[in-house]
Amino acid sequence: MDTHKKHGFWHRYFFSLDHKDIGFQYLLTAMFMAAFGGFFVYVFRYNLAFGPNDIPLYGDLAAKQYNQLVTNHGAIMIFWVGMPILLAVIGNFLIPIMIGTDDMAFPTLNKISYWVFLLSCFVLLAGFMMPTGAFGGGWTMYPPLSVSDFGYNNPNTTFWTNFFTGNTFFLLAVALEFISMLMGGINFVVTTLNKRAKGMSLMRLPLVVWMVNIANLLFMFSVGPLIAGAFMLLMDILVGTGFFDAYRGGDPILWQHLFWFFGHPEVYVLLLPSIGAVGEIISTFSRKPLFGYKMVILMVIIAAILSLVVWAHHQFVSGIDPGAANIFSLLTIIISIPFAGMVLSYLGTLWKGNIRFETPMLWALGMLATFTFFGGFTGLHLGSNVFDIYAHDTYFVIAHFHYTLFPTVFLGGFAAFYYWFPKFSGRMMNKTLGLIHFWGTFIFFNSIFIPLFWLGLQGQHRRIYNYSAWNDLLMQPEHIMARQIATVSLIFLLLFQFVFLFNFFYSIKKGKKASKNPWEANTLEWQTDSPPPHGNFDPYPVVQRWPYDYNHPEKELDYCPQSEI
Amino acid sequence: MNTKQLLKPTMKDIPQGRLGMWLLIAGEFVIFGGLMVSYLLYRMRYEQWAEMASHTNVILGAINTFVLLTSSYFVVKAHQAAQRKDSKKITMYISLTILCALIFLVVKITEYSQKLHHGFTFSGKELAASGKAIESSYWGFYFLMTGLHATHVVVGAIVLFIVMQGARKGKNYHRIEIAGLYWHMVDLIWIFLFPLLYIAH
Amino acid sequence: MNIFPESISQIGSEMDKLFWIITAVVGIATVITLFLFIYPIVTRKRNKTKEEMYMVGNSHGKRKWIYIGMILLFLGDMYILLKEHPIWESVEQTLPDPDFKIAIIGKQWMWNIIYPGPDGKLYTDDDIMAYNELHVPVNKVVHMDIKALDVVHSVFLPQARFKQDALPGRTITRWIKLNKTGEYDISCAEICGTGHSIMRGTMYVEDFNTWKKTMANIYKK
Ligand code: HEM
Numbered sequence: 002m003d004t005h006k007k008h009g010f011w012h013r014y015f016f017s018l019d020h021k022d023i024g025f026q027y028l029l030t031a032m033f034m035a036a037f038g039g040f041f042v043y044v045f046r047y048n049l050a051f052g053p054n055d056i057p058l059y060g061d062l063a064a065k066q067y068n069q070l071v072t073n074h075g076a077i078m079i080f081w082v083g084m085p086i087l088l089a090v091i092g093n094f095l096i097p098i099m100i101g102t103d104d105m106a107f108p109t110l111n112k113i114s115y116w117v118f119l120l121s122c123f124v125l126l127a128g129f130m131m132p133t134g135a136f137g138g139g140w141t142m143y144p145p146l147s148v149s150d151f152g153y154n155n156p157n158t159t160f161w162t163n164f165f166t167g168n169t170f171f172l173l174a175v176a177l178e179f180i181s182m183l184m185g186g187i188n189f190v191v192t193t194l195n196k197r198a199k200g201m202s203l204m205r206l207p208l209v210v211w212m213v214n215i216a217n218l219l220f221m222f223s224v225g226p227l228i229a230g231a232f233m234l235l236m237d238i239l240v241g242t243g244f245f246d247a248y249r250g251g252d253p254i255l256w257q258h259l260f261w262f263f264g265h266p267e268v269y270v271l272l273l274p275s276i277g278a279v280g281e282i283i284s285t286f287s288r289k290p291l292f293g294y295k296m297v298i299l300m301v302i303i304a305a306i307l308s309l310v311v312w313a314h315h316q317f318v319s320g321i322d323p324g325a326a327n328i329f330s331l332l333t334i335i336i337s338i339p340f341a342g343m344v345l346s347y348l349g350t351l352w353k354g355n356i357r358f359e360t361p362m363l364w365a366l367g368m369l370a371t372f373t374f375f376g377g378f379t380g381l382h383l384g385s386n387v388f389d390i391y392a393h394d395t396y397f398v399i400a401h402f403h404y405t406l407f408p409t410v411f412l413g414g415f416a417a418f419y420y421w422f423p424k425f426s427g428r429m430m431n432k433t434l435g436l437i438h439f440w441g442t443f444i445f446f447n448s449i450f451i452p453l454f455w456l457g458l459q460g461q462h463r464r465i466y467n468y469s470a471w472n473d474l475l476m477q478p479e480h481i482m483a484r485q486i487a488t489v490s491l492i493f494l495l496l497f498q499f500v501f502l503f504n505f506f507y508s509i510k511k512g513k514k515a516s517k518n519p520w521e522a523n524t525l526e527w528q529t530d531s532p533p534p535h536g537n538f539d540p541y542p543v544v545q546r547w548p549y550d551y552n553h554p555e556k557e558l559d560y561c562p563q564s565e566i
Numbered sequence: 567m568n569t570k571q572l573l574k575p576t577m578k579d580i581p582q583g584r585l586g587m588w589l590l591i592a593g594e595f596v597i598f599g600g601l602m603v604s605y606l607l608y609r610m611r612y613e614q615w616a617e618m619a620s621h622t623n624v625i626l627g628a629i630n631t632f633v634l635l636t637s638s639y640f641v642v643k644a645h646q647a648a649q650r651k652d653s654k655k656i657t658m659y660i661s662l663t664i665l666c667a668l669i670f671l672v673v674k675i676t677e678y679s680q681k682l683h684h685g686f687t688f689s690g691k692e693l694a695a696s697g698k699a700i701e702s703s704y705w706g707f708y709f710l711m712t713g714l715h716a717t718h719v720v721v722g723a724i725v726l727f728i729v730m731q732g733a734r735k736g737k738n739y740h741r742i743e744i745a746g747l748y749w750h751m752v753d754l755i756w757i758f759l760f761p762l763l764y765i766a767h
Numbered sequence: 768m769n770i771f772p773e774s775i776s777q778i779g780s781e782m783d784k785l786f787w788i789i790t791a792v793v794g795i796a797t798v799i800t801l802f803l804f805i806y807p808i809v810t811r812k813r814n815k816t817k818e819e820m821y822m823v824g825n826s827h828g829k830r831k832w833i834y835i836g837m838i839l840l841f842l843g844d845m846y847i848l849l850k851e852h853p854i855w856e857s858v859e860q861t862l863p864d865p866d867f868k869i870a871i872i873g874k875q876w877m878w879n880i881i882y883p884g885p886d887g888k889l890y891t892d893d894d895i896m897a898y899n900e901l902h903v904p905v906n907k908v909v910h911m912d913i914k915a916l917d918v919v920h921s922v923f924l925p926q927a928r929f930k931q932d933a934l935p936g937r938t939i940t941r942w943i944k945l946n947k948t949g950e951y952d953i954s955c956a957e958i959c960g961t962g963h964s965i966m967r968g969t970m971y972v973e974d975f976n977t978w979k980k981t982m983a984n985i986y987k988k
């Protein structure tokens with residue numbers, strides 16, 4: 002077991018360079034931020050269903066605050082929950098043990114990237130304490146709205162009054178978060194390339210390692226222009242330059258291009274690690290090799306490259322050239338094909354499997370199903386530029402992207418969590434509570450967003466505090482009812498998360514002790530102790546085969562670890 | 567050597583510091599690329615910007631180009647010295663590089679003060695007030711891009727200084743190469759910025 | 768319970784039809800995929816040999832069903848594109864001759880409507896400005912010059928299935944032709960600040976004679 006002396010709390014949470022500890026720090030921070038994201042969504046959804054007054058635990062909600070909560074909900078869920086969980090936690094915790102090494106290539110850089118991330122959380126939350134209030138212009142930060150009270154537009158401001166505003170802090174927070182993820186990303190890629198165990202060729206890497214790395218590279222190549230744009234926007238706010246001011250040699254649409262050139266790949270950055278983890282889980286619990294492993298990797302690379310050239314589907318009605326819109330529509334619809342290949346491979350993995358319904362498997366199947374049936378398929382509706390004229394900026398879009406992001410971040414995230422929990426804590430999670438948590442989340446998630454699809458088709462547009470001005474169109478009894486169903490479902494969904502929290506803290510202390518390999522899986526992390534000691538392996542493993550030899554005809558058992566000859 | 571060390575996973579085809587630096591450089595290029603493409607799009611749209619570009623000081627820009635190219639040469643020399651583990655030569659060449667960086671910055675400051683003197687400011691408020699609103703963003707790009715680049719020069723010089731200290735103590739010679747790569751990037755970005763901003767048409 | 772609000776234009780009805788076409792394509796795909804999900808789950812307890820289960824999918828032959836699935840989806844995709852393209856062309860890439868022209872200008876937080884005035888020409892001295900009230904004749908081609916003064920807004924006419932962002936410093940001309948009289952909504956579909964949720968105008972679609980009278984009234988004021 003652990004030959005090193007146990008380190009104290011301070012050491013573990015503040016100074017440790019061990020990739021597992023840093024992963025755990027990211028996890029706790031992301032859960033902390035998720036509490037904010039979840040609370041915000043509760044407040045503004047409550048307002049939409051039952052009115053702005055006397056919201057339990059909050060009080061009255063004004064229009065300005067509504068916008069602030071929506072904006073920060075979106076940004077937090079994507080940048081401070083999705084990114085850290087799917088890139089940083091999965092990458093930190095899994096890459097070194099899955100490739101059979103002791104730590105990251107640059108442990109100190111890893112630590113710094115966590116600290117920058119933590120700083121970005123504080124900067125974002127500090128935005129709420131600024132005299133002008135938090136930023137409320139939508140997570141897309143479209144100028145001129147995001148500049149309109151500051152900089153050149155408001156001669157009464159100075160650099161410092163412009164600095165201490167929600168807008169500046171929001172931008173700075175996002176920029177810091179990007180820098181942190183960039184540092185993390187460099188680390189992951191170098192680690193994967195340079196520190197693999199003997200025998201771990203690229204084509205023997207577990208799928209999730211591939212996916213995290215592709216996601217990181219995609220992130221690195223798409224975020225640059227937005228960082229440039231963020232500098233420009235920041236200068237517009239702080240010193241009054243006119244980069245996005247149409248009257249001073251700028252163009253607001255340029256921001257939209259810079260933003261979505263990053264924004265679309267970003268959803269793939271979130272998706273890939275999640276779908277990679279789901280692939281591991283489906284293969285393990287179907288007791289079958291991952292079907293078409295190489296093809297899946299190829300498809301993902303194709304999809305990642307295509308994702309760099311579809312961004313303008315977010316701008317079909319924003320005033321871009323209508324001829325160009327045709328091309329973006331074509332590319333967007335075409336991107337469904339590599340994804341179809343990937344999903345079909347996963348279904349091929351299920352086919353004829355001896356499926357074991359453990360908790361992680363349920364989450365993984367739930368993720369794959371909701372992502373495909375509602376997220377992916379409504380993507381075809383929106384990829385069609387004609388239908389998007391109507392659906393753009395309505396709740397149809399809201400429901401669509403939540404059907405992609407919620408499965409990605411939460412269903413896939415929980416799948417990974419329940420799957421690897423025994424490894425990082427050394428204990429099993431309670432299965433009954435896990436199942437209750439799953440069904441509660443899964444059912445209520447669907448009953449939140451299916452009504453929102455319908456509301457969107459009814460013409461309900463987004464980021465609206467209150468629909469009373471649209472009496473005939475959007476305030477009929479059935480509309481009010483649909484909103485209430487969504488909101489009540491949301492409250493139940495949030496309540497079910499307490500089951501998880503209880504299970505988490507209970508199991509980490511009192512759960513059943515986990516063996517080395519409780520799921521009988523093949524990848525390297527299951528060949529070392531649970532939890533892995535400092536340094537992970539002793540001796541380092543030598544890899545003999547690919548990770549998916551389940552039910553190999555020449556083997557006695559129905560699995561065969563990667564390090565076994 | 568025990569088995570644990572024997573099996574230690576390290577695939578040193580490409581040293582990991584160099585690999586990391588390559589990725590960082592790629593990331594930096596996309597950031598500057600984003601700025602340059604934005605600038606080019608505007609530049610092609612607004613004909614007035616060519617006239618603004620003619621107010622830049624091509625001579626000072628050319629001097630700076632020359633200074634940076636020279637500095638890159640010194641860095642290459644320092645790298646060669648590092649391969650021979652020749653601490654004296656390393657110190658000399660890195661010091662020369664840092665000197666070039668300082669010259670670059672002095673020229674830059676001269677240029678900036680000239681621009682400000684003529685009323686070409688970062689925010690462009692003065693130009694906008696004099697009725698040249700469209701032109702004012704040209705100077706936004708000018709100051710943002712060159713300023714960001716100059717920041718990189720400063721950072722690069724500091725990094726070079728630190729690795730030089732290591733080499734003087736006879737440690738970490740390989741870091742010279744990595745810091746040098748970064749310096750080449752700073753140089754290369756300037757090679758792109760110079761024609762974009764200074765040469766009018 | 769209806770899915771869409773009533774449609775008041777030819778093009779709008781075609782767009783609704785397109786929605787159902789896409790839904791049908793997606794529906795077929797859903798049925799197939801759902802089967803692939805459920806069948807292995809139902810039969811998970813059956814006995815299978817290891818040879819049967821060790822499916823790696825490492826040659827094109829073994830992956831043929833995946834390719835077939837991808838080709839089917841490709842055909843579905845192409846069908847969608849084929850159906851949508853003519854609509855896009857007529858909505859966004861053609862500009863039929865106008866019977867009437869107005870300008871609609873978004874501003875925090877209202878719609879300014881500019882009517883051409885008695886001379887029938889926009890941007891002349893006799894233009895008339897109105898707030899949040901747009902009167903258009905039924906069955907006529909109406910050109911709208913869309914722009915914004917301060918921040919980005921978006922003209923959204925839900926019943927006409929029409930949407931176009933309004934940008935500061937830029938004029939975008941789009942057309943509508945409506946075939947039902949009545950009162951309809953003008954929403955702003957792009958967040959534009961605190962008052963975004965009160966930014967609503969009304970579009971009155973009137974038969975030609977009523978509309979002429981309304982116009983005369985407006986011009987008198
Ligand atoms: C817990 C379940 C969730 C619910 C019920 C929910 C609900 C909503 C709703 C109703 C809106 C639109 C508000 C409006 O336009 O007025 C919204 C916006 C948004 N949500 Fe969520 N959400 C959830 C989780 C997530 C997750 C997991 C993500 C991403 C990882 C996410 C990302 C966003 C984004 C990016 C926006 C757009 C914000 C904006 O308009 O600026 N949400 N959410």
Ligand SMILES: [Cu+2]
Pocket residue numbers: 264265311312314315
């Ligand atoms: Cu997209």
Ligand SMILES: [Cu+2]
Pocket residue numbers: 873874876919920921955956957958959963966
């Ligand atoms: Cu508006």
